[in-house]
Amino acid sequence: MTSYTVAELLTQEPKLQPIEVKGWVRTFRAKRFIALNDGSTLKNIQCVVDFENTDEILLKRITTGAAVHIKGELVESQGKGQNVEITVTEIDILGDSDPETYPIQPKKHSFEFLRDNAHLRTRTNTFSAIMRLRSSLSFAIHKYFNENGFYYMHTPIITGSDAEGAGEMFRVTNLDDKNPPLNDQGDVDYKEDFFGRETNLTVSGQLEAETYAMSLGKVYTFGPTFRAENSNTSRHLAEFWMIEPEVAFMDLDGNMDLAEDFMKAVLGHVLENNMDDLEFLEKRLQDEEKTKPQAERSPMSLIEKLKFVVDNNFKRVSYTEAIDILRNSKPNKKKKFNYIIEEWGADLQSEHERYLVEKHFKCPVILFDYPADIKAFYMRLNDDGKTVRAMDILFPGIGEIVGGAQREERLEVLKEKMSALDIDEKELWWYLDLRKYGTAVHSGFGLGFERLVMFATGMTNIRDVIPFPRTPQNAEF
Ligand code: 4AD
Numbered sequence: 001m002t003s004y005t006v007a008e009l010l011t012q013e014p015k016l017q018p019i020e021v022k023g024w025v026r027t028f029r030a031k032r033f034i035a036l037n038d039g040s041t042l043k044n045i046q047c048v049v050d051f052e053n054t055d056e057i058l059l060k061r062i063t064t065g066a067a068v069h070i071k072g073e074l075v076e077s078q079g080k081g082q083n084v085e086i087t088v089t090e091i092d093i094l095g096d097s098d099p100e101t102y103p104i105q106p107k108k109h110s111f112e113f114l115r116d117n118a119h120l121r122t123r124t125n126t127f128s129a130i131m132r133l134r135s136s137l138s139f140a141i142h143k144y145f146n147e148n149g150f151y152y153m154h155t156p157i158i159t160g161s162d163a164e165g166a167g168e169m170f171r172v173t174n175l176d177d178k179n180p181p182l183n184d185q186g187d188v189d190y191k192e193d194f195f196g197r198e199t200n201l202t203v204s205g206q207l208e209a210e211t212y213a214m215s216l217g218k219v220y221t222f223g224p225t226f227r228a229e230n231s232n233t234s235r236h237l238a239e240f241w242m243i244e245p246e247v248a249f250m251d252l253d254g255n256m257d258l259a260e261d262f263m264k265a266v267l268g269h270v271l272e273n274n275m276d277d278l279e280f281l282e283k284r285l286q287d288e289e290k291t292k293p294q295a296e297r298s299p300m301s302l303i304e305k306l307k308f309v310v311d312n313n314f315k316r317v318s319y320t321e322a323i324d325i326l327r328n329s330k331p332n333k334k335k336k337f338n339y340i341i342e343e344w345g346a347d348l349q350s351e352h353e354r355y356l357v358e359k360h361f362k363c364p365v366i367l368f369d370y371p372a373d374i375k376a377f378y379m380r381l382n383d384d385g386k387t388v389r390a391m392d393i394l395f396p397g398i399g400e401i402v403g404g405a406q407r408e409e410r411l412e413v414l415k416e417k418m419s420a421l422d423i424d425e426k427e428l429w430w431y432l433d434l435r436k437y438g439t440a441v442h443s444g445f446g447l448g449f450e451r452l453v454m455f456a457t458g459m460t461n462i463r464d465v466i467p468f469p470r471t472p473q474n475a476e477f
């Protein structure tokens with residue numbers, strides 16, 4: 001007897017051969033029809049039980065959520081929407097599931113409720129579809145870089161440097177709380193955090209990736225990053241995954257080309273390989289849309305949005321042009337922006353980013369050449385002395401999805417910038433070494449993986465696209 005997954009069985013010919021399968025019961029109807037799911041596909045396989053010849057006690061144990069081992073024959077199905085079903089000859093309950101207490105009932109649950117049950121929420125169609133898409137996107141990312149001559153490198157999680165210079169780090173310490181080392185002033189000496197160093201969880205692998213780009217040429221990281229910022233929004237997590245390619249001898253134009261090609265390739269991959277899950281999520285969104293007034297409904301479906309991004313050029317606009325557009329526009333007839341940009345140099349708020357993408361250009365936008373003062377210390381200063389070779393990619397419904405830059409490769413200019421921002425040269429001596437020995441133009445970017453998954457699934461809260469979200473409310477699991 002051959003063992004199959006549900007996905008395999010659903011594509012088999014009904015040859016009446018004996019088969020076996022293991023999975024979880026989604027529903028059990030009329031003492032006869034089990035809808036069985038094992039995670040291999042969105043779809044369930046129908047397993048038909050001969051209830052007249054099955055022990056009553058066993059029948060009672062076939063409940064939603066129970067793990068079962070089924071033996072039977074694959075036969076042509078009489079039911080609608082399925083070619084095959086299983087005529088059950090033997091059923092073994094591997095793990096019971098008490099219907100009185102099992103949280104995932106066959107009905108619609110709110111996302112809040114499911115977040116509180118993050119350990120079981122992937123037993124729903126919505127979350128299993130999201131997590132299969134997440135896995136597929138992750139594979140597509142590695143595939144893209146592998147096919148384009150990049151090396152995958154692992155950057156440290158515990159680090160002494162603040163890559164973004166924004167001070168949004170979680171400290172890592174092995175100090176004894178009850179008896180901490182004290183400095184000369186009698187305060188806790190955090191310099192002793194980690195065997196004599198002050199350390200934190202990484203906010204970005206970029207600086208370390210730069211060191212490898214300056215020897216291996218084309219590299220990327222894909223790992224967890226941590227930010228102790230206010231993550232009480234639908235787009236921020238305290239722990240998220242970031243993809244950071246870094247390339248030697250590549251300038252900002254090359255960086256924009258790479259980012260655009262890469263985004264199109266990974267979204268194209270799920271359009272080619274994950275249509276079942278995408279169609280399911282699209283249907284869910286369409287039902288949700290129907291509850292909104294006509295004017296607020298999205299003009300494009302989920303799949304149309306993905307295809308649009310894959311098939312159309314991103315619009316490239318300088319910060320200065322964007323500011324002009326924003327100053328001369330009204331987001332709607334009466335209302336102005338909540339935050340009015342008075343002066344060149346102000347940072348864009350998410351309402352501005354969304355206006356540019358969703359109302360003005362109606363396509364993904366790459367904004368570049370930002371004012372130096374609102375960007376990180378490592379970005380290359382332009383000849384105008386006030387803008388840097390930065391780029392952010394803005395996506396409809398998401399806002400900023402990518403942040404990147406050409407890096408400052410000139411030792412003296414970088415030192416000046418660090419000194420102006422009070423960044424100690426001693427802390428980043430190794431980073432400065434790259435500018436001392438064989439420096440060259442180089443660039444890279446960071447893609448927030450969860451924001452990509454949000455875009456690909458149409459989910460509007462970032463907590464619903466990562467298995468176990470880390471936010472001020474969710475850190476239990
Ligand atoms: O713009 P950020 O801060 O850029 C960097 O960290 C650079 N070192 C990247 C590089 O050039 N190698 O972050 C990059 C992306 C953002 O565009 C956003 O998509 C995501 O990371 N991101 C977050 N995602 C979820 N939760 C948060 N708190 C995030 N902060 C940034």
Ligand code: MG
Pocket residue numbers: 392400402403
């Ligand atoms: Mg950014």
